Amino acid sequence: MTTTESPVDERIVQVGPIAARVLVAGTGEPLLFLHGAGGLWWDPFLEELARHHTVYAVEHPGANVSEDLEHLPGLWELVLFYDELLDALGLDSVRVVGHSFGGMVAAELAANSPRRVSRLVLLCPVGFWRDDHPIPDIAGIPPETLPGLVLADPESPLAAMLTPPADDPQALFEAAMRMASILHFIWPLPEKGLAGRIHRVSAPTLLVWGEQDRLVDPAYAEEFTSRLRDSRLARVPDAGHLPQLEQTGAVLAQVLPFLEGRS
C-alpha cells in the first residue's frame, strides 16, 4: 500500500499512576485503536485509518513497565483505565477499533461506557470460549507454529514480525513482557465474563474475521453477533488472525464506510 505518511506523534499521557504511551496521527473524528498480543506498531492499517480520522493508538499498559500491572489487578481496572484515558485525552465519544485481545477490551469498554463508544470495530476479537473451537494456548506452543495459526499464508513476510530472533535474549524477554501483560488479563482462557456484559453495548458494531483464522476460529463471530444489538460480520478471504495486515485493502473497504456510518 502506498500512502503519504502522516506524522506520528508519540505522547505520554498520565492516567493516575500509569504513564500511557499513545501514538497519535491524522485528522478528523477521533478513533481509539487497541492492539492485540503482538504489541503496538504503527502499521499500514493505522496509517490508512489516519487519513480519515485522528487515530489514538494506545500501548497496552504493562508492556514496558511491569509495575503498571500492579495497578490493574483485573479486567475491570483495565476498562476503567481506558475510560480515564479518554478523559485525559479530552475525548468524550469515540470510534473504537480493537484487534484480538484489544477487541475484547474494546467490547468491554463499550459495555462499561456505552455512551462513549459511537461505533465499534472488532477485528477477530477474543472474549468467548467454545469447547468445539478451543483457542490454542499461545504461551504453550512452539513459537515456530505461531505463523501457521495466525496467518493465512505462513510464508508471508509478516511471519518474521511474530517472533523475535531466538539468539537475542533481551529481545525475547521484551517480547515475553509484552505477552505477559496481556496474559495477565486472559490466563488461562480468554473468557472472562463478556457474555454477561456485552448486551450493554449500544454502538453499531462491525466484526471482521479472516476466513483462515486458525487461532480464533471464525465460528466465534456468532458469539458476538448473536448478542449485540446492532452488528454485521465481514469475513475476509485469504486472511487469518491479522486480516488488517494480510488483506489491508479489503479490510479498509469494510471498515472505513462503516466508521462513516455508511454501512
Add this chain to the structure above:
Amino acid sequence: MRSIFFHLMPYRDLPADFEQRYESIWITPPNSELCDPRKVAQYYQWNLDELELADRLGFDGVGVNEHHQNGYGFMASPNLMAAALARRTPNNSAIMVLGNTLALYSPATRVAEEFAMLDVLSNGRLAAGFPVGTSMDVNFCYGIPPTQTRPRFREAEDLITQAWTRPGPFTFNGRYNQLRYVNPWPQPLQKPHPPVWLAGGGSVETWELAAAKNYTYSYLSFFGAKFGKKLMDGFWAKMDELGVDRNPFRAGFAQQICVSETDERAEQEYLEHVTYFFNKCLHIPSYFFEAPGYRTRKSTEFAIRTNQPGAIAAAAALEKNWKTLNEEGFIIAGSPSTVADRLIEVAKTLRVGNLHALLQIGSMPHELTKKNITLFAEEVMPRIRHIWDAEGWTHEWWPSGAASRAVTGAQA
C-alpha cells in the same frame, strides 16, 4: 553438612521412545495412555520403603516435594507422603517437605493447617518448604496467571507465618486471600514455627526474602555445580550486601548421586537410569518452562547479565555421556571416596551446609536404589558430615524435634 535423602518419585517405566513420541514429560503427557495406576501402587511402596530405609541408616532428613501432571515426579501431595513418613521414621529424621507450592492454595491457610498437622504428628520434625513452584505447575497445570505467581507466593507466605504465630482468631485482608477469621487448630509444635526452607532456581526476589525473614535457601537444579556456582555466588553476594552472615547452613543444593564399589561399576550400574532421567524426565519444551510473566524483569535481567543459559537449553546442549555428566557435575558418581571428595569440593565451592541427595534417579530400580542409599549412608555420609565443623556455625534451621546426628554422631 546435613544429608537429606530427597525423593522425586518419578515414573520408572516410560516407553523407550517416549521423548520422540510425546511433546513433554510435564503438563500434557496423556495420563490414561502413559500412567498405569497399578505400576504407581508399586512405585509408592518402593518410594516410601526407600525413604524409610534412609531414616534407619542415619540420614539427617528425608525429603519430598510437590509437582503436578507429570512423569518427572508425580507427588501431587507431598503432605500425604510426609504423613506416612512421620509414623514410620523411628530414627527421628527431619521430615523435609520442600515443599508446598504456596501460590496454588486458596486460601493458603490450607498449607498452614497441613504443615502444622505434620509438625505435631512428627513431634516437631517438620521443615516447611515454601517453593515458588515451577511455571509448569503453577501457570499451566493450576491456571494461575504467570504475573500472579510471585504476588500470590508472597501473600501466602505472609498469611501462613501469621497463622502460625499470631494468636487467633485474626482477620487477614489480602488480595488473593481474604479471611474474616484466621484461627487454625493446631498451631505448630515448633516455636515460633517450623523452619522455613525456600527453594528456587535463582530468583533475586527469593534471595531477598531469605535474607529478610532469615529462611534457608536451597538451589534445586540438575545442572551441576558449574551452573550452581554462578547462582550461589549471586546468593552469597546478596547476603553480604544485606548484612547477613555467611553461615553455610542457610544454603542447600540438590545433587544427583550414584555410589558403587568402584567408579567403573558405578557407570555400569547407573548410566542407563541417569540417561533415562535426562532424556525423558527433563523432556520439557522451553515454552512450558517459563510462561511469559513467570519471571520478573529484575530476575531476568540478572540472568541475562550473568549470562546464565536457560537450564533446559543448557542440559540439551550437553552430550549426555557418562564422562560429560560427571565432568559437568550433573551427576556425582563413583566409588564412595570419589563421591565424597567431589561432594566436599562442591559444598565448599557453593558454600552450602545442606545436601539434598537425589539417590533414586529416573528408572533406577528398587534394589539398586537401596544399594545407592546404603553405600551413601555407610561410606559417604561419615566423610561429609563434619566438613563445616571447623567454622563453628550452628544450624539454626534444623527442625527442633529431629535428631541432630551431627552433634551426637550417634546412629540408631
